[in-house]
Amino acid sequence: MRILVDLTKCQGYAQCAFLAPEVFTIQGDEALTYNPHPDSTQLTRIRRAAAACPVQAIRLDQLDGRDRSLHRDAAPSTAAPVEDSGGTFKKTGRIVIVGASMAGLRAAERLREEGFTGSLTLVGEEPHEPYDRPPLSKQVLAGSAPREDTSLPRHRDISATWRLGVAATGLDLAAKQLHLADGSRIGFDKVLIATGLRARPWPNAAEAALTGVLTLRTREDAATLRQHLARHPRRVLVIGAGFIGCEVASVCRELGLNVTVAEAGPAPLVAALGEVIGAAAGALQVEKGVDLRCGVRVLSLEGNATGQLRRAVLSDGTTLDVDVAVAALGAVRNVEWLADSGLACGVWGVACDAGCRAFDANGLVTDDVFVAGDIARAPQPMYGYQYLAVEHWGNAVSQAEVAAHNMVSPETERWPHLEVPKFWSVQFGTEIKSVGVPSVADEVAVVQGSVDTGRFLAVYGYKGRLVAAVAFNHNKWLDFYEPLIEQAAPFPPSFHHIDEPAHARPVPAGFKPAASPTQDATVVVTGHDPNERRARLTNGAADRTPSRSPTETSPLSKEPSP
Ligand SMILES: Cc1cc2nc3c(=O)[nH]c(=O)nc-3n(C[C@H](O)[C@H](O)[C@H](O)COP(=O)(O)OP(=O)(O)OC[C@H]3O[C@@H](n4cnc5c(N)ncnc54)[C@H](O)[C@@H]3O)c2cc1C
Numbered sequence: 001m002r003i004l005v006d007l008t009k010c011q012g013y014a015q016c017a018f019l020a021p022e023v024f025t026i027q028g029d030e031a032l033t034y035n036p037h038p039d040s041t042q043l044t045r046i047r048r049a050a051a052a053c054p055v056q057a058i059r060l061d062q063l064d065g066r067d068r069s070l071h072r073d074a075a076p077s078t079a080a081p082v083e084d085s086g087g088t089f090k091k092t093g094r095i096v097i098v099g100a101s102m103a104g105l106r107a108a109e110r111l112r113e114e115g116f117t118g119s120l121t122l123v124g125e126e127p128h129e130p131y132d133r134p135p136l137s138k139q140v141l142a143g144s145a146p147r148e149d150t151s152l153p154r155h156r157d158i159s160a161t162w163r164l165g166v167a168a169t170g171l172d173l174a175a176k177q178l179h180l181a182d183g184s185r186i187g188f189d190k191v192l193i194a195t196g197l198r199a200r201p202w203p204n205a206a207e208a209a210l211t212g213v214l215t216l217r218t219r220e221d222a223a224t225l226r227q228h229l230a231r232h233p234r235r236v237l238v239i240g241a242g243f244i245g246c247e248v249a250s251v252c253r254e255l256g257l258n259v260t261v262a263e264a265g266p267a268p269l270v271a272a273l274g275e276v277i278g279a280a281a282g283a284l285q286v287e288k289g290v291d292l293r294c295g296v297r298v299l300s301l302e303g304n305a306t307g308q309l310r311r312a313v314l315s316d317g318t319t320l321d322v323d324v325a326v327a328a329l330g331a332v333r334n335v336e337w338l339a340d341s342g343l344a345c346g347v348w349g350v351a352c353d354a355g356c357r358a359f360d361a362n363g364l365v366t367d368d369v370f371v372a373g374d375i376a377r378a379p380q381p382m383y384g385y386q387y388l389a390v391e392h393w394g395n396a397v398s399q400a401e402v403a404a405h406n407m408v409s410p411e412t413e414r415w416p417h418l419e420v421p422k423f424w425s426v427q428f429g430t431e432i433k434s435v436g437v438p439s440v441a442d443e444v445a446v447v448q449g450s451v452d453t454g455r456f457l458a459v460y461g462y463k464g465r466l467v468a469a470v471a472f473n474h475n476k477w478l479d480f481y482e483p484l485i486e487q488a489a490p491f492p493p494s495f496h497h498i499d500e501p502a503h504a505r506p507v508p509a510g511f512k513p514a515a516s517p518t519q520d521a522t523v524v525v526t527g528h529d530p531n532e533r534r535a536r537l538t539n540g541a542a543d544r545t546p547s548r549s550p551t552e553t554s555p556l557s558k559e560p561s562p
């Protein structure tokens with residue numbers, strides 16, 4: 001049996017832990033962890049827990065006990081695409097989804113829920129059916145769930161053709177064909193791009209090849225790292241204190257391992273939460289025994305004669321004896337396969353409108369190409385129409401649903417994706433949750449609880465307007481702030497709060513200024529006549545990794561708009 005808890009909704013009420021204690025556990029004050037693949041003897045208890053959950057966050061696989069075989073396309077279609085003719089597309093059209101993960105699967109389910117009865121193909125480079133990534137840096141690393149148990153539950157049968165273990169290599173929009181690495185082609189009427197991200201490798205290839213130098217993005221990565229941790233290394237070095245780096249460090253301490261975190265910035269989570277709240281995350285790490293070194297870079301990694309990592313040289317002048325180094329340097333967007341597609345894609349992702357329709361390189365919106373999940377860069381009307389890439393689970397789900405709806409809806413019935421971004425993280429027994437976009441803020445104020453007790457809520461403001469709220473073990477209040485963010489409520493809030501600290505004054509939030517739009521120019525404009533003027537992606541817009549130094553990208557990255 002497979003289950004999934006929508007942790008963006010969960011408020012830690014613990015009804016589930018009370019009703020099915022062998023499946024759900026509350027860690028620390030309010031962080032829920034659960035077994036994603038519990039024994040079927042637990043079914044009745046889980047059903048009771050799902051019914052009792054006040055926010056209806058628990059989902060059960062609807063395909064349990066039914067055929068869940070993944071049909072391979074025996075003869076990939078190369079036929080000429082069918083023209084969309086109004087309602088007939090919904091009945092007989094052809095949709096291809098590229099990227100078979102959270103966004104891809106959710107879009108497929110939603111298409112069927114919307115009544116799409118045409119042909120649906122999911123193409124995924126990984127050989128697995130879609131799985132959930134958040135447990136990889138939590139339950140799987142800690143050893144409480146094997147990697148196989150992370151397969152995503154299904155809301156419904158999607159009757160799709162699955163092409164797994166084969167990458168898409170090109171998108172021919174004129175011929176409406178997707179090219180695959182095995183040489184086959186698939187014709188489509190509409191396509192959804194959901195190819196997400198991959199881990200940014202350690203930049204020195206020889207050092208990255210040492211045994212013990214690892215990254216974390218896939219199931220295989222998690223299983224390999226788990227194996228290394230289970231061998232009780234002398235010390236683990238985590239390079240980069242973004243969410244994944246911090247969660248890895250947290251599991252290391254849970255397992256009783258020595259761990260050093262080297263972060264080039266002034267505090268952990270600084271790109272996502274700013275320096276002030278990042279310092280609170282840093283205090284947690286130090287309290288739990290992490291050797292946290294901020295403002296420090298790893299200069300080199302050294303191995304022994306057999307190619308096993310042995311040492312790391314740091315910019316603070318020290319050398320560490322380490323057996324494992326986890327490069328948690330953020331992610332690279334999987335856009336290379338789109339290099340010749342004519343779409344607006346690059347290191348920033350694939351640009352699309354608020355209705356998930358991709359832009360071409362000229363900035364013109366396309367009709368039949370949609371984008372969702374970590375790869376998408378879309379304007380956020382709530383944040384001054386800034387283009388943001390939101391690399392979080394909740395966004396992959398909600399954006400996929402909007403994209404799927406729009407793919408089968410007439411122009412006048414399309415939806416904008418206006419979901420307020422949310423994320424959660426569990427580290428060092430603390431649940432960190434957020435609504436809104438903290439990284440656009442200039443000020444922050446702790447308005448409930450206190451940083452000293454490790455239980456607080458901070459609100460973020462930009463030019464006198466509320467833009468985000470972040471809770472450390474105080475997440476029940478976030479639902480209150482979400483509509484205030486949507487309504488652009490004044491910052492600092494003028495009302496009094498429960499559990500208000502004596503000094504709730506705003507202070508500078510401590511974000512680095514966003515890169516200037518010209519810093520990573522990737523487009524040139526050519527032609528003089530209005531008929532001829534075209535934007536052209538410069539060489540490597542899609543295949544070049546960013547020129548920035550290797551620090552973790554912000555989960556709500558603020559790289560320049562295309
Ligand atoms: C370890 C880890 C922990 C996380 N924890 C949290 C958390 O606690 N909270 C939170 O909010 N978010 C978390 N996230 C983020 C969350 O998992 C992502 O936002 C989510 O997975 C995005 O889904 P996606 O479908 O857009 O992209 P992805 O999950 O990246 O999937 C993209 C898929 O496309 C495939 N693909 C790539 N290129 C091609 C190609 N050319 N052809 C075919 N297929 C291709 C890839 O192999 C991949 O399977 C975590 C992520 C990781 C890695």
Ligand code: SF4
Nearest residue numbers: 010011013014016053
């Ligand atoms: S909100 Fe629902 S899923 Fe979360 S702890 Fe409570 S009962 Fe469990």
